[in-house]
Amino acid sequence: MKSRIILNAFDMNCPTHQAAGTWRHPDNQAWRYKDLEYWTDLAKLLERGYFDSLFMADVVGVYDNYRGSAEVSLADADQVPVNDPAIQVSAMAAVTKHLGFGVTCSLTYEKPYLLARRYSTLDHLTKGRVAWNVVTSYLYSAAINLGLDKPVPHDERYNLADEFLDVTYKLWEGSWEDDAVIRDRERGIFTDGAKVHPIRHKGQYYSVPGIHLCEPSPQRTPVIFQAGASGRGREFAAKHAEGIFIQPGTVEQAREVTDDLAKRAMQFGRTRDKFKIFTLLTVITAETDEAAQKKYEGYLSYSSGEGMLSLFSGWTGVDFSKYDPDQPLEAVNNDNSIRALLELLVKIDPNRRWTPRDIIKHRSIGGLGPVLVGGPKKIADELERWVDEGGIDGFNLAYAITPGTFEDFIEHVVPELQRRGRVRTAYEGNTLRENLLDSDSPRVDDTHPAARYRGAYTGAESVADSTGPSPFASLIAAE
Amino acid sequence: MKSRIILNAFDMNCPTHQAAGTWRHPDNQAWRYKDLEYWTDLAKLLERGYFDSLFMADVVGVYDNYRGSAEVSLADADQVPVNDPAIQVSAMAAVTKHLGFGVTCSLTYEKPYLLARRYSTLDHLTKGRVAWNVVTSYLYSAAINLGLDKPVPHDERYNLADEFLDVTYKLWEGSWEDDAVIRDRERGIFTDGAKVHPIRHKGQYYSVPGIHLCEPSPQRTPVIFQAGASGRGREFAAKHAEGIFIQPGTVEQAREVTDDLAKRAMQFGRTRDKFKIFTLLTVITAETDEAAQKKYEGYLSYSSGEGMLSLFSGWTGVDFSKYDPDQPLEAVNNDNSIRALLELLVKIDPNRRWTPRDIIKHRSIGGLGPVLVGGPKKIADELERWVDEGGIDGFNLAYAITPGTFEDFIEHVVPELQRRGRVRTAYEGNTLRENLLDSDSPRVDDTHPAARYRGAYTGAESVADSTGPSPFASLIAAE
Numbered sequence: 020m021k022s023r024i025i026l027n028a029f030d031m032n033c034p035t036h037q038a039a040g041t042w043r044h045p046d047n048q049a050w051r052y053k054d055l056e057y058w059t060d061l062a063k064l065l066e067r068g069y070f071d072s073l074f075m076a077d078v079v080g081v082y083d084n085y086r087g088s089a090e091v092s093l094a095d096a097d098q099v100p101v102n103d104p105a106i107q108v109s110a111m112a113a114v115t116k117h118l119g120f121g122v123t124c125s126l127t128y129e130k131p132y133l134l135a136r137r138y139s140t141l142d143h144l145t146k147g148r149v150a151w152n153v154v155t156s157y158l159y160s161a162a163i164n165l166g167l168d169k170p171v172p173h174d175e176r177y178n179l180a181d182e183f184l185d186v187t188y189k190l191w192e193g194s195w196e197d198d199a200v201i202r203d204r205e206r207g208i209f210t211d212g213a214k215v216h217p218i219r220h221k222g223q224y225y226s227v228p229g230i231h232l233c234e235p236s237p238q239r240t241p242v243i244f245q246a247g248a249s250g251r252g253r254e255f256a257a258k259h260a261e262g263i264f265i266q267p268g269t270v271e272q273a274r275e276v277t278d279d280l281a282k283r284a285m286q287f288g289r290t291r292d293k294f295k296i297f298t299l300l301t302v303i304t305a306e307t308d309e310a311a312q313k314k315y316e317g318y319l320s321y322s323s324g325e326g327m328l329s330l331f332s333g334w335t336g337v338d339f340s341k342y343d344p345d346q347p348l349e350a351v352n353n354d355n356s357i358r359a360l361l362e363l364l365v366k367i368d369p370n371r372r373w374t375p376r377d378i379i380k381h382r383s384i385g386g387l388g389p390v391l392v393g394g395p396k397k398i399a400d401e402l403e404r405w406v407d408e409g410g411i412d413g414f415n416l417a418y419a420i421t422p423g424t425f426e427d428f429i430e431h432v433v434p435e436l437q438r439r440g441r442v443r444t445a446y447e448g449n450t451l452r453e454n455l456l457d458s459d460s461p462r463v464d465d466t467h468p469a470a471r472y473r474g475a476y477t478g479a480e481s482v483a484d485s486t487g488p489s490p491f492a493s494l495i496a497a498e
Numbered sequence: 499m500k501s502r503i504i505l506n507a508f509d510m511n512c513p514t515h516q517a518a519g520t521w522r523h524p525d526n527q528a529w530r531y532k533d534l535e536y537w538t539d540l541a542k543l544l545e546r547g548y549f550d551s552l553f554m555a556d557v558v559g560v561y562d563n564y565r566g567s568a569e570v571s572l573a574d575a576d577q578v579p580v581n582d583p584a585i586q587v588s589a590m591a592a593v594t595k596h597l598g599f600g601v602t603c604s605l606t607y608e609k610p611y612l613l614a615r616r617y618s619t620l621d622h623l624t625k626g627r628v629a630w631n632v633v634t635s636y637l638y639s640a641a642i643n644l645g646l647d648k649p650v651p652h653d654e655r656y657n658l659a660d661e662f663l664d665v666t667y668k669l670w671e672g673s674w675e676d677d678a679v680i681r682d683r684e685r686g687i688f689t690d691g692a693k694v695h696p697i698r699h700k701g702q703y704y705s706v707p708g709i710h711l712c713e714p715s716p717q718r719t720p721v722i723f724q725a726g727a728s729g730r731g732r733e734f735a736a737k738h739a740e741g742i743f744i745q746p747g748t749v750e751q752a753r754e755v756t757d758d759l760a761k762r763a764m765q766f767g768r769t770r771d772k773f774k775i776f777t778l779l780t781v782i783t784a785e786t787d788e789a790a791q792k793k794y795e796g797y798l799s800y801s802s803g804e805g806m807l808s809l810f811s812g813w814t815g816v817d818f819s820k821y822d823p824d825q826p827l828e829a830v831n832n833d834n835s836i837r838a839l840l841e842l843l844v845k846i847d848p849n850r851r852w853t854p855r856d857i858i859k860h861r862s863i864g865g866l867g868p869v870l871v872g873g874p875k876k877i878a879d880e881l882e883r884w885v886d887e888g889g890i891d892g893f894n895l896a897y898a899i900t901p902g903t904f905e906d907f908i909e910h911v912v913p914e915l916q917r918r919g920r921v922r923t924a925y926e927g928n929t930l931r932e933n934l935l936d937s938d939s940p941r942v943d944d945t946h947p948a949a950r951y952r953g954a955y956t957g958a959e960s961v962a963d964s965t966g967p968s969p970f971a972s973l974i975a976a977e
Binding site for chain 2: 035091093102132141144166226229486
């Protein structure tokens with residue numbers, strides 16, 4: 020049986036996400052990111068197209084290293100201005116029944132106690148349709164505005180992240196037993212304190228002794244999304260993530276990464292069916308290959324060269340303006356980030372000696388992911404090849420214009436994939452986790468690291484233990 | 499001309515807000531706080547009743563000092579479990595046009611850079627209908643779970659709050675000029691970097707050198723709400739707040755507080771029309787006085803004595819279980835909190851020698867605010883007296899049951915007050931600030947401390963200043 024292809028839409032609460040300059044396209048509605056209607060319309064559209072989730076990216080700083088300032092990012096609206104990604108979720112949830120919402124939050128600048136409450140609230144109000152895209156921040160411009168002198172070093176970021184997740188898992192899975200909330204009107208007991216436990220966490224980075232503030236939500240732990248490219252990042256994803264976002268340039272590279280992730284996950288006792296892998300992709304489609312190509316060229320005509328380099332400068336930490344536009348990047352070998360980027364670019368097109376000018380010319384749509392251009396059959400063939408040969412489970416679909424890119428995909432490609440039995444024609448589960456993992460439980464599976472705290476405190480210290488005597492015994496009910 | 503009476507609904511993202519035990523009442527829907535429909539229905543109801551705003555309270559800890567644990571709070575669901583108050587706002591905004599949303603957030607545990615973004619996002623998505631209820635946290639149980647050994651001392655909390663607000667004002671009012679976002683498709687300029695300014699804040703508690711992440715929202719600075727009872731709290735409110743929430747026991751005490759606030763505000767150059775004062779109140783009403791009284795008694799029969807003492811213990815920091823239920827509180831004079839509470843209780847009823855048991859008997863509905871019980875005429879008379887003699891502008895209406903208490907008020911009292919010309923029959927302004935302050939601008943007035951940063955950076959350092967030369971001049975538009 021052929022596997023189901025999972026669809027996620029990749030968006031961000033800002034006027035330009037991945038395709039610099041296309042905000043100028045007359046059909047692009049991305050600048051309406053401040054309007055609730057933009058988001059509620061998008062959510063309804065994606066649910067009509069049987070997407071599993073809308074994945075909201077985020078940054079909490081600006082891309083300001085290209086030419087030494089944020090001027091180009093601002094001019095091109097490259098991920099700035101950027102609003103909070105969690106606020107519009109409830110409005111979207113109110114107009115949909117099945118679509119999931121992946122909400123990015125950088126734990127680097129958060130307190131686990133409050134973040135756990137925010138995601139529990141999201142999970143309650145969406146009735147179990149939320150994922151947390153776990154990010155550790157990389158932007159210098161974020162760090163200095165958030166009380167740090169400089170970003171936390173990369174490896175330490177992951178140690179801190181491991182402990183952060185551990186704290187939230189304890190709160191989400193362990194603190195409240197399933198039947199803690201009994202809402203017993205007769206006995207006047209809403210929550211049974213004997214079934215609510217302080218987590219007594221005291222670690223290297225965090226101290227959280229208390230109980231979770233929220234009662235158990237449908238999924239308890241939100242679905243964990245993660246996008247880690249480095250070795251340490253992949254290890255983290257293999258351990259924690261239920262949705263992993265990768266950015267391979269080719270099907271072959273996807274195979275390498277998915278095999279590697281499967282192997283790493285095995286070390287944590289997790290089998291390949293316990294997480295889904297998505298590759299970043301931009302699809303430009305229309306009725307025919309020719310019409311799609313023409314549409315693609317139309318988008319390209321709006322792209323912004325310097326805006327694109329500003330995005331690439333932000334992602335890599337390299338100021339590309341310092342290099343000769345026509346000097347091959349392989350000659351600039353004094354920088355790890357450049358080498359990593361070059362590796363990626365070469366995989367996208369091994370026959371090109373990539374220069375900064377090439378990035379502008381050939382990466383203006385799609386960012387760090389491949390771009391597919393074609394009619395329904397060509398696209399569907401290609402998507403199936405990515406899944407069947409690349410070992411991935413689905414796609415994280417970026418837009419050239421929004422909602423146009425998603426509308427085109429849903430109009431032309433989804434029906435073709437449905438005919439081939441590769442895209443769902445109904446949502447079977449109630450929660451995001453059930454739908455995404457084809458699971459019959461909304462909760463994390465037993466091999467997930469959060470599961471170890473399921474029932475872990477049952478019988479241990481509870482809120483009821485330390486309660487003193489009541490001088491008002493006769494008044495426990497109303498007098 | 500008689501002044502307009504402003505109505506706010508007081509709610510919280512939890513099963514019990516002020517009236518312990520009434521979650522057991524069959525008509526009380528408060529336990530549905532996890533359902534978006536509860537919130538969207540409530541928002542629509544309040545807008546039909548011409549309320550100015552829904553005010554969402556919050557705590558980030560639990561009330562655990564009564565009898566030495568949170569067991570009673572949990573049993574009675576007294577403000578625990580408690581979800582994040584900001585998440586459901588966008589769903590409510592999507593089904594209303596005018597209602598404002600006051601969202602509580604304790605700055606004690608937040609980073610100003612991220613909080614500023616969250617409220618800008620709320621303001622954008624609600625089209626200017628958001629207020630920030632500024633809170634500095636008092637709960638020990640919050641502090642220890644959020645990385646502190648103990649709560650920040652009271653006066654230091656306000657120094658920190660002053661600087662926190664200063665940082666957010668700089669971001670909201672100063673960082674982006676009004677015409678920074680030009681969205682000029684021809685020239686390819688979304689935001690003009692010359693009109694975006696780093697705030698370069700370096701203070702005692704916070705360092706925020708960068709630019710705000712968000713473009714200017716309709717109100718820029720959200721409407722500032724504050725509830726400060728202490729001298730330092732009142733000074734803070736008089737300086738910053740546009741909506742001040744007070745908890746006097748009587749009309750006479752309200753007069754004292756409003757006069758004091760007006761005097762304090764004058765020292766900051768602010769006249770009385772620049773902020774509105776609301777008193778906490780619970781109104782139980784029906785067609786007739788008798789029917790209202792019967793309803794009230796029905797609610798009382800569901801109240802929880804120990805739950806109420808648990809709430810009072812949380813609010814005052816005093817474990818009431820340590821005292822003889824029948825010992826007058828005036829005999830327990832070794833504690834400042836008790837004395838402050840006693841002062842309040844005595845003002846509510848000077849003829850009573852208040853004991854813990856009296857608190858249970860007479861404060862089970864209404865918490866720290868007065869309770870009015872009666873038919874439309876009696877209630878309207880009383881509300882007018884509070885406003886006309888007490889010098890307040892309106893009410894922060896708590897519920898005994900929800901949405902029942904609000905439904906009754908809107909069905910019986912609002913029409914009566916409209917007939918008397920005291921409650922609005924239409925929303926005149928577009929934003930919360932315009933409606934609340936009867937102002938013709940959505941922005942803070944010139945005497946507000948945020949106003950000093952309006953245009954403050956124009957002509958000063960901008961994002962464009964430091965931009966280096968472009969090696970891609972020919973590529974600034976698309977190639």
